[in-house]
Amino acid sequence: xxLLETTPTSASSPVPAMRExxxxxxxxxxxxxxxxxxxxxxxxxLQHGASAGPGTAAAMSLQARAGFRKVQQTCALARTxxxxxxxxxxxxxxDKRSSAELTEAINSxxxxxxxxxxxxxxLSDLEPSAFAAGAGGASAGGGSEAAxxxxxxxxxxxxxxxRGWTLQELLAPREVLFFDKSWNYRGSKAGxxxxxxxxxxxxxxxxxxxxxxxxxxxxxxxSWAARRETTRVEDLAYCLLGIFDVNMSLIYGEGLKAFExxxxxxxxxxxxxxxxxxxxxxxxxxxxxPMLAESPRQFAWCSSIEAAQGDSVxxxxxxxxxxxxxxxxLLQGRWLVLDVxxxxxxxxxxxxxxxxxxxxxxRYKPSMALKLxxxxxxxxxxLSLETITLATRLPRRYPFHKGDDPxxxxxxxxxxxxxxxxxxWSRGIKPRSHWDAxxxxxFSCNKTSWGxxxxxxxxxxxxxxxxxxxxxxxxLLVGCFQWSVGSPTVLVVMLDHVDPIALTLLExxxxxxxxxxxSQAFNLIRNIVAGKxxxxxxxxxxxxxxxxxxxxxxxxxxxxxxxxETRVTVSLERRSYPSICVNPVKVLKVGLVEDVPxxxxxxxxxxxxx
Numbered sequence: 001x002x003l004l005e006t007t008p009t010s011a012s013s014p015v016p017a018m019r020e021x022x023x024x025x026x027x028x029x030x031x032x033x034x035x036x037x038x039x040x041x042x043x044x045x046l047q048h049g050a051s052a053g054p055g056t057a058a059a060m061s062l063q064a065r066a067g068f069r070k071v072q073q074t075c076a077l078a079r080t081x082x083x084x085x086x087x088x089x090x091x092x093x094x095d096k097r098s099s100a101e102l103t104e105a106i107n108s109x110x111x112x113x114x115x116x117x118x119x120x121x122x123l124s125d126l127e128p129s130a131f132a133a134g135a136g137g138a139s140a141g142g143g144s145e146a147a148x149x150x151x152x153x154x155x156x157x158x159x160x161x162x163r164g165w166t167l168q169e170l171l172a173p174r175e176v177l178f179f180d181k182s183w184n185y186r187g188s189k190a191g192x193x194x195x196x197x198x199x200x201x202x203x204x205x206x207x208x209x210x211x212x213x214x215x216x217x218x219x220x221x222x223s224w225a226a227r228r229e230t231t232r233v234e235d236l237a238y239c240l241l242g243i244f245d246v247n248m249s250l251i252y253g254e255g256l257k258a259f260e261x262x263x264x265x266x267x268x269x270x271x272x273x274x275x276x277x278x279x280x281x282x283x284x285x286x287x288x289x290p291m292l293a294e295s296p297r298q299f300a301w302c303s304s305i306e307a308a309q310g311d312s313v314x315x316x317x318x319x320x321x322x323x324x325x326x327x328x329x330l331l332q333g334r335w336l337v338l339d340v341x342x343x344x345x346x347x348x349x350x351x352x353x354x355x356x357x358x359x360x361x362x363r364y365k366p367s368m369a370l371k372l373x374x375x376x377x378x379x380x381x382x383l384s385l386e387t388i389t390l391a392t393r394l395p396r397r398y399p400f401h402k403g404d405d406p407x408x409x410x411x412x413x414x415x416x417x418x419x420x421x422x423x424x425w426s427r428g429i430k431p432r433s434h435w436d437a438x439x440x441x442x443f444s445c446n447k448t449s450w451g452x453x454x455x456x457x458x459x460x461x462x463x464x465x466x467x468x469x470x471x472x473x474x475x476l477l478v479g480c481f482q483w484s485v486g487s488p489t490v491l492v493v494m495l496d497h498v499d500p501i502a503l504t505l506l507e508x509x510x511x512x513x514x515x516x517x518x519s520q521a522f523n524l525i526r527n528i529v530a531g532k533x534x535x536x537x538x539x540x541x542x543x544x545x546x547x548x549x550x551x552x553x554x555x556x557x558x559x560x561x562x563x564x565e566t567r568v569t570v571s572l573e574r575r576s577y578p579s580i581c582v583n584p585v586k587v588l589k590v591g592l593v594e595d596v597p598x599x600x601x602x603x604x605x606x607x608x609x610x
Contacts, residue, residue: 001112002043002093003029003086004071006079014063015050016075018093019086029086030078031116032070033169033176035124035159040067040091067091073183074120082118103250110168110242119173121166123158126180151186156199164230164239170200172242174209200224201303213243217307217342218266219274222299234258236296245269256294260392263292267317267324273340276390277302277349277369285367288354288406291323291390301369305349308341322360323392330388333380336438337370347371353390356406357445358515359433362391386432399446401582407436413484414581416441417455417588421462424590428456428507434515439580444484444515451484452518454510454525456495456503461566461592476553476568479525481518483586487546489522490570490588493529494553502528532556540571547572567593 003026004016021027041062049062062068071089078084094105113119131147155178160166170176176189189196193207202224205211213221221243230236234251237258241248246265251258266275276291278298293299318325330353331337337350338361349371354364372380398409416439429435434442434451442453454477461472475495480488495503506528513521533552540547549570569591574584 001026001088001108003027003088004075004093006030006075006085006087010054013050013054013059014072015046015059016071016087017050018046026115027086028084028117029088030074030082030084031087031113031119031173032074032089032122033113033119033160033166034070034122035163035166036091037066037124039065041065041071043092043095044097046071046092070122073122077120077183078118084117088112088116099250106238106250107241107247109165110172113169113172114174114242116173117175119169119176121160121169121176121178122181122183123155123160123178123186124181126154126158126178126186128180128182128184129186151192152195155186155192155195161199162228164225164228164236167200167225167228168239168242170196171202171206171213213245217274217302217305218244218270218272219277219299219302219342220305220307222275222278222293222296223302223305225296226300226303227297237262240296259295260292264319264324264392268319271316272307273338274302274305274307274342274349276338276351276363277305277340277342278366279369280366282367286404287365288356288394288404289363289366290392290394291361291363292392305342305344308343319392320389322389324390326388326390327385328388329385330383330437331377331380332383332437335364335370337372337380344371347373348377354407354438355436356391356394357410359387360389360391362394362406383437384432408579408582410445411443411581411583412445412447413451413583413586414439414441414443414577415451415453415480415483415586415588416577416580417478417590419459419590422590422592423460424457425459426455426457428454428510430454430456430507430510431513431515431521432511436580439577441577441580441585442483443581447485449484449516450482450486450518451515452479452481452513452521453483454479454521456507459568459590474566474568477525478568478570478588478590479521480572480586480588481522487548488572488586490547490549490572491522491525492549492551492553492568492570493525494533494568497533497555498529545574569593 001022002018002020004018006016008014009017045062045065049059052058071092074087074089078087095101129147129150131144131150170189178186178188178192180186190208193204196202196207197204203211203216206213206216225236225240228236230239232252233255234253238248238250240262244262244266246262246269248261248265263275278293279301280286280289281298281300316326328338331339331350335352336354338353339348339350342349349369351369352364353361356362394406398406400412401409403409430453434444435453436443442451444451456477458473458475461474463469463471477491477493477495479491481491482488506524509524510521513524529552532555534554534556536551536553538549540549553567571589573587573589575587577585
């Protein structure tokens with residue numbers, strides 16, 4: 001770290017000397033915060049002016065620059081006001097010609113401001129107070145009410161509050177002192193905390209030192225930068241590194257990707273889901289978007305967001321090729337919602353998702369964030385925990401649809417179940433990776449995967465005219481294998497005849513089977529029921545519409561002459577659902593029939609003959 005000596009080397013040489021320190025050797029120092037303007041002084045200009053000697057053209061040219069006067073005043077304040085032997089000014093203490101040094105400096109900047117003994121904020125566009133009695137270290141306005149009102153009107157207009165880099169320069173130092181364009185002292189961060197909070201949206205407790213950055217949700221910290229700007233678009237990400245305690249390499253020229261990389265770095269260092277709580281501010285806003293924001297401005301609405309109390313064991317993130325992977329229990333209602341574990345007032349915050357591929361979700365309706373109170377939350381059902389991937393990028397073109405809809409664009413085929421008039425409750429729907437809870441359909445994203453799907457359900461049998469009798473239920477498994485490509489096999493298993501422990505084991509094993517491995521899923525089910533249930537098989541259709549139904553619905557050795565028995569029937573149809581898939585959707589239509597025993601059927605035939 002290069003530091004300027006605040007004591008001049010000689011009376012005839014106003015150019016401060018510079019020394020370099022490493023690690024624990026760094027002495028106490030003052031630091032300057034300001035907005036850059038014309039005629040700033042670089043490291044090379046300062047070194048050249050010092051080596052040229054007093055009175056030379058190089059020295060005179062250096063001293064005539066407006067930026068040099070800021071360097072001089074900073075050193076003078078540090079020496080006379082705070083008794084510090086060293087000071088740091090960003091314009092001349094970093095060799096910006098060296099990309100390695102610049103990267104190190106930007107990644108260390110927050111720590112340098114945090115560790116400074118004092119930070120001087122020079123506001124080049126703040127006029128001296130009409131009530132000021134002194135300059136330098138003197139107090140402006142004597143604390144009068146008129147001076148305070150004057151400052152409250154003038155301070156919000158200062159350019160310093162609009163720049164990206166000055167945010168960390170306000171937050172990091174313990175002591176921050178403000179000076180106007182004539183270097184008159186106008187107040188401290190602690191003393192002006194209320195006014196600064198109104199200008200910046202930063203809580204007073206943090207400005208006074210009564211709270212820490214980590215006490216505030218990621219989205220709320222992002223909101224403090226929402227209306228700030230930087231000269232280079234990449235710096236809007238780089239200037240926030242210290243505020244989120246992350247490090248990044250600098251790649252000038254990457255544009256908006258810098259902010260995407262910043263969010264990825266934050267995701268890998270914190271379990272705060274509020275990073276996904278941004279809203280799209282474009283007009284018109286797209287229907288779908290990646291999970292990461294384009295800019296801090298999209299967090300503007302998060303200025304009052306609060307992180308949920310307590311730890312969430314499921315909020316662990318892994319950044320993979322397709323996006324951010326995490327375990328989540330989504331909410332199903334009007335929309336599919338991810339609870340981001342934060343609140344505004346007494347309302348929980350959620351964002352809408354849509355599944356666009358196997359286990360992959362994108363942001364849906366990104367222009368809004370849901371705020372659910374207790375009553376509104378009752379309209380949503382919490383789904384079982386699953387591992388999901390939140391897409392950080394969306395492709396520009398899709399294989400099965402020419403539009404910009406990633407749901408239709410990624411789907412080659414789909415299948416759903418139609419219970420007709422039956423009342424049915426599904427306790428298990430597998431595989432979860434290719435089940436879209438919003439469309440209530442399974443889908444395939446390519447032309448080669450056979451695909452499989454299973455519904456483990458409980459249905460209520462119709463009671464007919466005897467509505468006062470207690471309800472009777474059937475537990476069954478309905479599945480379809482190789483439904484996406486080839487001739488499907490439909491499976492119906494009556495679970496009332498299956499050992500409950502074996503069924504629980506089957507469900508856990510099916511959770512491990514990938515969508516593409518249809519034969520493995522079928523064999524797992526067959527191994528459970530083979531030898532215990534009788535099998536009946538029927539073939540239907542021809543050619544492209546051919547399919548087979550295999551029934552395991554009667555315990556082996558059961559007496560078929562006991563009387564009528566209710567049996568489940570399934571047929572496979574094709575229907576058009578343009579909002580689900582561009583190709584016709586396969587539909588498993590489930591119904592009930594009364595199975596007449598052989599003895600009863602024989603008597604019926606005899607009566608008919610008579």
